[in-house]
Amino acid sequence: MRKPEGMFDRDFEWGELVRFAENRSDRATLGVVSGRRRQGKTFLLDALTRASGGFMFTATETTEADALSQFGASLARYLGEPVPLRFTSWDEAISRLLRLPTDRPVMAVIDEFPFLAQASPSLPSVIQRALDPGSQHSNSPVRLLLCGSAVTFMGRLLSGTAPLRGRAGLELIVPTLDYRLARAFWGIEDERTAVQVNAVVGGTPAYRREFAQDDAPEGPDDFDDWVVRTVLNPARPLFREGRYLLAEEPGVRDTGPLHAVLAAIATGSTARGAIATRIGKKATDLAHPLAVLEDAGLVRHEPDAFKRNRSFYRIAEPIIAYYHAVMRPVWGELERPGRAGQVWRRMQGTFRSQVLGPHFESLAREWARLHASAEELGGLPNRVAAGIVSDPKAGTTHEIDVVVHGTAADGSDALLAIGEVKWNEEMDCGHLRRLTRLRDLLVSQGRASEGSRLICFGGAGFSDELRRIADTDPMVELVDPARLYV
The missing domain is CATH 1.10.10.10 (Winged helix-like DNA-binding domain superfamily/Winged helix DNA-binding domain)
Known part of the structure; x- marks a missing residue:
């Protein structure tokens, strides 16, 4: 199944969904799709069911009886039945769903699943029984997908002692677009403008x-x-x-x-x-x-x-x-x-x-964690965070916006880099001197080495003198909005 025209990115998510849908197993399989609202989950699943000829039911917040009535009417339309199917329980409804007439894998999607489970708390257990190897419905090529935007509920659906724990062959979280994809999605050319828009609406x-x-x-x-x-x-x-x-x-x-x-x-x-x-x-x-x-x-x-x-x-x-x-x-x-x-x-x-x-600051840490190269950081990062370092002799503390821990070239754990972030002021040699003093303090405490990089993240650019230093000193990196997006 080819990804529909007009679907932005989501290559990974689409590929995993197609792989799940086309699984050739002759047993019924379960998948769970979650993520915050407005991320395009329903769009993805609707495109998948249309491309595969599957069934999709979107639940609403209502009572159990009304939900069963809506489900029966929707399933009847899919099957071409002249009248709605009537179910007295979810045992009957799920049993009928897993008996869809097909000789090939077929998708069955229940969107907004938390609404159904809220009205019928036993529904996850009903699905568990229907999928058990000994069940009369387990030998079915139906691919059942449960989808929901209630992140808390969906996160617990497969955890701990939950009925569906260990039953799912797919657990897909549809995330927000990262800051680079968000810029492309909004079609914004200027990098500073892209950062500002991302600070308001995210991805x-x-x-x-x-x-x-x-x-x-x-x-x-x-x-x-x-x-x-x-x-x-x-x-x-x-x-x-x-x-x-x-x-x-x-x-x-x-x-x-x-x-x-x-x-x-x-x-x-x-x-x-x-x-x-x-x-x-x-x-x-x-x-x-x-x-x-x-x-x-x-x-x-x-x-x-x-x-x-x-x-x-x-x-x-x-x-x-x-x-x-x-x-x-x-x-x-x-x-x-x-x-x-x-x-x-x-x-x-x-x-x-x-x-x-x-x-x-958060974009600077994301850049260091996901996009910066080993050459830029002096190694491979494994942990990026902000931090507070104490200076006992002076009786002061100092905040560091970006602290990159990782693996040095010799394979040892190391503090690879520290960075300072300023959005609306031009960064100059004063900012570099502060970073140098903080590195010296960390070296004296055994937490860093002289080879730890110093990174200035400047939203408003850098002074000419600071640029000249960075051009000649491999331990100094300058990152502006344009470099964040490269």
């Missing part, structure tokens, strides 16, 4: 197609106007997206404490203690809300580069960080038509310091 495909209606910035001079006419426009879906993403998670009832935690992280409180102080709670009270946000894929937990029992929390979805830092504090004004331009001019400093700067 979610639907945000361009459906939510922005293919409205992308035409260049650097159009970015501010684009923000006003799309993200800050009360008539556009992006305006409320930062609020709705959390509410769409099944099982999340009280979103107030979760939004408070997100707001704290978005405005710079990234350590557990700092978050607790910001929202007026004890650090021990944050275990549940942070776990919910991590399970939902909205927050990342990143260990410190130098101290494993110290960590940082980062918001994983840029539109949520943008909403909490820029939009939430002035929400009342933004809801009034015609005020977006004025509000945006006032909030641009907040955007640069609390959203764009931290996002550029």
Whole structure:
């Protein structure tokens, strides 16, 4: 099956789905597809079922009886039956699904599966029984795919002692587009503009197609106007997206404490203690809300580069960080038509310091982890993080934006590089001297060597003197937005 025309990227995902669909086993097989909303999962699976002549049912949030009625009607249409099929239980429905009349592998997709399981908690066990080797339905060429956007639920579907643990032959997560693919998808030529757009909407495909209606910035001079006419426009879906993403998670009832935690992280409180102080709670009270946000894929937990029992929390979805830092504090004004331009001019400093700067740091770490070569880093990276290093003699601590640990040329573990990130100021020799002092401090502590690289990530470029040094010193690397995308 060839990937449909117009499907951007997703080569890996399409290839795995086709491989699952065309498996020649004469036994029924199970696959699970998950990922956050708006990533194109339904588009992928719809294209797959159309190409293979399979069956696809998209569930809705309803009762068990109504879901069975909808499922029976959908299956009858697929089979060409004149009247809807009537099922009194999911045992009957799944049994009939696995008896599709076919002499070849055929796809059967249940999309938004968490809605069905929420109304019928025993459904995973029903599917397990139907797929058991001793079941009368196991000798069927049906390829059953369960798909859902409830990341927490789908993640537990195959874990631990869950009924379907060990039953799936495919466990595919459809991710957001990384920053390089996102730039290509949005069709943005200027790299600085691409970073700014990515800091607002990330790599979610639907945000361009459906939510922005293919409205992308035409260049650097159009970015501010684009923000006003799309993200800050009360008539556009992006305006409320930062609020709705959390509410769409099944099982999340009280979103107030979760939004408070997100707001704290978005405005710079990234350590557990700092978050607790910001929202007026004890650090021990944050275990549940942070776990919910991590399970939902909205927050990342990143260990410190130098101290494993110290960590940082980062918001994983840029539109949520943008909403909490820029939009939430002035929400009342933004809801009034015609005020977006004025509000945006006032909030641009907040955007640069609390959203764009931290996002550029995350892109710098992603570049070091996934795109930088061994020659650029002095070895192969295996861990990239931010870190705090202490200077006991001076009684001070220093933050390092990018710390690259990895394997040196001789095969030993090593600190390959440290980096400093600045978005809106030209980097000069002062920044390089700071990195040199930090490397000297790490060398004195036995954590680095004189061969550890020094990397300056500059969103606004570099001074001529710093460029001359980098041209002659192989230990110094300069990375600007253009190099991030090469």
